[in-house]
Amino acid sequence: MHTKNENIDIDAILRDVRFKEAHFARKEEICIAIIDYIEADKLKQQTRIFLTPKVILRNLAAAAVAIMIFMTGAYWILNTTVTTGSDAMAIVLPDNSDVMMQPNTTIKYNKLTWILKRDLSLEGCAEFKVVTGNTFTVNTALGDISVLGTRFMVDVNGEELIVECYEGSVSVRTKSGVQILTKDQKLHYDGEEMVPDMTWPEYVEFEDATLYDVFIKMEDIFNVVVEDKDKYKNFEFSGFIVPRDINETIELLSMICDLDFEYSNNRIKVK
Amino acid sequence: MLEEEIWKSIKAGSSDAFRDIYNKYADEMYRYGLKLTPNTETVEDSIQNVFINVYRLRNNISKPVSLKAYLLGALKNEIFLNCKQGQRRSEQKEDYDISDIAGKYDFNLDLDPESLLIASENNNIKLDLLQGAINKLPDRQKEAVYLRYYNNLSGQEIAEIMNINHQSVRSTLAKALNNLRDDLGVSEEILIPMLILYFTL
Numbered sequence: 039m040h041t042k043n044e045n046i047d048i049d050a051i052l053r054d055v056r057f058k059e060a061h062f063a064r065k066e067e068i069c070i071a072i073i074d075y076i077e078a079d080k081l082k083q084q085t086r087i088f089l090t091p092k093v094i095l096r097n098l099a100a101a102a103v104a105i106m107i108f109m110t111g112a113y114w115i116l117n118t119t120v121t122t123g124s125d126a127m128a129i130v131l132p133d134n135s136d137v138m139m140q141p142n143t144t145i146k147y148n149k150l151t152w153i154l155k156r157d158l159s160l161e162g163c164a165e166f167k168v169v170t171g172n173t174f175t176v177n178t179a180l181g182d183i184s185v186l187g188t189r190f191m192v193d194v195n196g197e198e199l200i201v202e203c204y205e206g207s208v209s210v211r212t213k214s215g216v217q218i219l220t221k222d223q224k225l226h227y228d229g230e231e232m233v234p235d236m237t238w239p240e241y242v243e244f245e246d247a248t249l250y251d252v253f254i255k256m257e258d259i260f261n262v263v264v265e266d267k268d269k270y271k272n273f274e275f276s277g278f279i280v281p282r283d284i285n286e287t288i289e290l291l292s293m294i295c296d297l298d299f300e301y302s303n304n305r306i307k308v309k
Numbered sequence: 310m311l312e313e314e315i316w317k318s319i320k321a322g323s324s325d326a327f328r329d330i331y332n333k334y335a336d337e338m339y340r341y342g343l344k345l346t347p348n349t350e351t352v353e354d355s356i357q358n359v360f361i362n363v364y365r366l367r368n369n370i371s372k373p374v375s376l377k378a379y380l381l382g383a384l385k386n387e388i389f390l391n392c393k394q395g396q397r398r399s400e401q402k403e404d405y406d407i408s409d410i411a412g413k414y415d416f417n418l419d420l421d422p423e424s425l426l427i428a429s430e431n432n433n434i435k436l437d438l439l440q441g442a443i444n445k446l447p448d449r450q451k452e453a454v455y456l457r458y459y460n461n462l463s464g465q466e467i468a469e470i471m472n473i474n475h476q477s478v479r480s481t482l483a484k485a486l487n488n489l490r491d492d493l494g495v496s497e498e499i500l501i502p503m504l505i506l507y508f509t510l
Contacts, residue, residue: 062339072360076324
């Protein structure tokens with residue numbers, strides 16, 4: 039047990055005692071290891087930035103936006119409008135379909151979207167000769183006309199739409215419904231009703247057809263019945279008939295086919 | 310540079326900031342670490358781990374009251390963790406708890422033999438008395454005295470390092486000084502400067 043001793047020479051102790059500092063020999067070496075770790079981790083983080091789903095998504099979004107901008111620009115650049123003045127004009131569409139545009143007619147289409155969809159808009163009157171392919175659609179203010187490959191005419195002026203099919207078949211879609219036109223058929227649409235046009239052309243031509251085909255057409259045009267017409271399915275015929283006059287038509291057939299006909303009470307009989 | 314600015318740079322992951330704080334506190338950490346364990350390799354590894362952990366977890370760590378106290382406290386935990394892992398490896402024991410080691414550590418405050426030799430020419434007895442008195446202190450009192458008088462840390466900083474509250478720090482220091490005063494029979498005015506030099510090991 040010690041007692042309090044004020045005579046202890048603390049000053050002498052402090053003068054004499056030399057304390058050895060613990061020397062951190064590897065201080066610099068460990069510092070370098072720590073800094074190396076930090077730098078390596080930073081590099082890894084930067085690399086990781088390029089590979090995170092978030093960054094990939096962001097890059098994809100940027101690419102999508104760029105593509106959209108490019109496509110929008112291309113769409114506007116490739117928008118095509120053709121307008122005729124006082125003269126008719128023939129044009130060729132990107133799929134090599136021919137169009138004969140009448141005066142004061144406008145056609146609009148896009149060369150970019152044409153690859154996917156043969157689609158154009160029409161104001162005025164034009165005749166189309168469409169090459170076979172996917173659906174070809176003519177959009178008008180009053181209705182849309184769709185075909186696969188055929189020849190037809192569309193005339194849209196003001197409140198009237200006239201469609202006439204020259205070859206194959208044509209589908210006409212308006213607010214009042216859908217009508218299919220076959221060769222030589224024609225319809226009028228006034229915005230309310232689609233009415234078949236019974237006005238036949240001056241001549242209806244046949245080439246490499248059969249007499250049976252002619253009789254069917256005559257029944258259609260003159261509203262008559264041709265008896266035993268099935269017998270003439272192999273009877274070849276090239277020529278024309280005259281829709282405005284049944285007697286002239288019969289006379290023409292007699293002369294071309296060397297046949298005699300009897301016509302009475304809306305019935306035609308081959309003798 | 311203010312601690313506030315240093316902390317911002319640490320948060321930003323600046324290599325320069327880490328180099329600066331390392332150069333500023335590494336020596337003190339090393340000396341403190343060697344009070345907790347005589348194994349220099351463990352202390353060196355622990356110092357390296359402390360700085361790497363600060364870098365890795367910098368975004369989750371809130372600004373400490375004192376950077377120095379934070380680093381010393383982190384070093385203490387890291388050394389205990391290293392010791393625990395070392396013991397587990399050597400004893401193949403799986404159910405160690407860090408508190409098993411934290412509660413039993415030795416706070417080594419042995420004098421340098423060379424300085425003892427020099428001092429013995431004039432005041433051998435008194436220095437021996439001082440050595441003996443310090444040796445008698447419980448480890449936590451040794452640590453509190455060391456941190457207060459050698460590292461000039463505040464009660465709050467010591468509390469953070471020792472993981473005790475401020476009141477306990479004051480109480481531990483008061484007990485330590487009373488014990489030394491009783492053993493040496495000197496007044497506090499003489500004792501404290503003596504301690505400061507003593508702990509400069």
